[in-house]
Amino acid sequence: MLTREENELLTRVERGTPAGELLRRYxxxxxxxxxxxxxxxxxxxxxxxxxxxxxxxxxxxxxxxxxxxxxxxxxxxxxxxxxxxxxxxxxxxxxxxxxxxxxxxxxxxxxxxxxxxxxxxxxxxxxxxxxxxYLGPEPRPMLPRWDVLAWEQGRRWIVIDSVIDCNWLQPMENSVDPAHLYWLHGDSAHLAPIVRDYDERHEFSCFEYGIMKRRITPPKKSGGQLLIDQHPLLFPNVLRHVAPYRKDGGFRHNLQIRIPIDNTHTQVYRVSFVPCETERSPADADAPFEYSRLKTAEREYNMKEVSAQDSMAWETQGAITDRTREHLGIDDEGIILFRKLLKEQIEVAQRGQDPIGVIRDPDKNRIIEFDVMNERIGLHRPSNSVLDQKAVAS
Ligand code: FES
Ligand SMILES: [Fe+2]
Missing domain, CATH: 2.102.10.10 (Rieske [2Fe-2S] iron-sulphur domain)
Structure with a gap:
């Protein structure tokens, strides 16, 4: 639960507001x-x-x-x-x-x-x-060359969602809320086989670019194999994840970029990249794009679509959800960590320093790749991953 003042501090985006000034550093x-x-x-x-x-x-x-x-x-x-x-x-x-x-x-x-x-x-x-x-103070940092934007060997495309009628922090808190996958998205085709048998635990840790989120499904619920799904929240307003790519049974790597339009509206851009040998998508070229309508009328969501399911949850929390009325449980640990990080980084920016994830070193910005995996859908941890089963199971 937050006080009214804390809720204001973390959500408001205009110039001169604490979170607004932080967001302008990116x-x-x-x-x-x-x-x-x-x-x-x-x-x-x-x-x-x-x-x-x-x-x-x-x-x-x-x-x-x-x-x-x-x-x-x-x-x-x-x-x-x-x-x-x-x-x-x-x-x-x-x-x-x-x-x-x-x-x-x-x-x-x-x-x-x-x-x-x-x-x-x-x-x-x-x-x-x-x-x-870049809407912040000079000297401006580098535009981060995240993998999904900078990879070239494969196919990239962009989806522009219809405007979401709520504050930006609701989608971002959703990105450190792994428990919602089963309940909100469980009936969507690719999750249906596993959704009925909920048993997993979640881990969160801060890293150089934000918060790494890990979902661990124990062997007894996943055919004798421990399965890990790991992907980051790129601070402050981007989700990097991986999803099935139905057309060829493979994976698509995704960025969901949540841009505050104002205090009560958010524009989401979804960028996907499918690595493949036969296509190239230069990082400096235009990418094909399409528009997605998440709802057809007020409270009429296209609930077959995962993105519309999410937007239903975010919008029905309220234009700026009243966090003085919430009751956070043990599994809301990621949300608590994100708010703590946000508050800390607001203070860093107020001191005139660079907050987390701001890049000024070109050597760090060739292509920024993330240790993303989703073993439920077959994208496995690399063979040299420190996440061997013993370490994670302990
Ligand atoms: S030139 Fe007169 S209003 Fe713009
Ligand atoms: Fe979701």
Whole structure:
């Protein structure tokens, strides 16, 4: 249980709030590169409570600027792009992707007024088909080259979920809540054979990039074999896991990136990568993408889909769930650990230091691979894994 003040501290995302300032220390996904075309080069986006416009100019460079023009506040979402930058639809002021005002057509020739205008602008980088922006203080860290985004030998694609109507912390707490798999997702096809016989234990440990979560199914419930499912929460708002890939009986490696739109709405991007010999997906190329509708109307969830099952649970907890009313049990250990880590890292950021997982060393950022496994579906621990059965069973 949290106090009302603690709940506010951990959930609020606007600039100047403790969690909002922490989240701004990390690159955040703001769009999918493939959505931007010559016909549709501009999109309004809201991230961490800030109203912004993401665009691709005619030189195919991306920019993320404040939505409202600093002249008289018309929306740049209805503007047009030039060779470089974006032009306001109202009186034609033009801005580049670092927020400099390049032109003010109605001002007299030789005017220096434009040089005194600095519009909100954030750096944008593309990786694995996603566009990421950094909204925090300089010097900016490196955009993490997580494996699912940076691997090239295989197939990558992106799913853009419909907006989830709740605070970002609910999906993230769900990522350190392994017990829900059986009950919320148990009737989904790939879990059905094992769901009826619940017996497992869970372990959580902090590591360099967040929290590693481990689900251990004892031999007596899994045909004489101890089975481990292990994957990380990448702090603060990403889940890395692995799932069956039904088309070929293999696996797909996944990232679920949960972006706070504002305090009560969250945008989830799901990136999948299937390693295979016959296909290449360059890390700097656009990736194919699709949209997913999690519900058809208020409280009408597409409950056949695992993602919709999750979003039902998160949304029905409340827009910002009231954690003064909860009753956490022994198996909520992961949630307690995550909140503790979040509080600690808020304080680290408040001291002006880099919180966990922020990367500044290029040698650490070639490709960041994780020790992910899911033995229930046949993705086994590597032969040199320290997780030998004896160690885990003890
Ligand atoms: S409001 Fe944008 S140029 Fe006037
Ligand atoms: Fe789930």
């Amino acid at each position: 690159w955040q996904a703001v769009g999918v590169a493939g959505e931007f075309t010559d016909e549709k080069p501009i999109k309004a986006v809201k991230v961490l409570g800030e109203e912004l416009v993401l665009y691709r100019d005619k030189k195919k460079n991306y920019g993320l600027v404040g939505e409202h023009c600093p002249h008289r506040s018309a929306s740049l979402a209805f503007g047009r792009v030039d060779e470089e930058g974006i032009r306001c639809p109202y009186h034609g002021w033009k801005f580049n992707n670092s927020g400099r005002c390049l032109e003010q057509p109605a001002e007299p020739p030789g005017s220096t007024f434009k040089d005194r205008i600095k519009h909100t602008a954030y750096p944008v980088e593309k990786l694995g088909g996603l566009l990421f922006a």
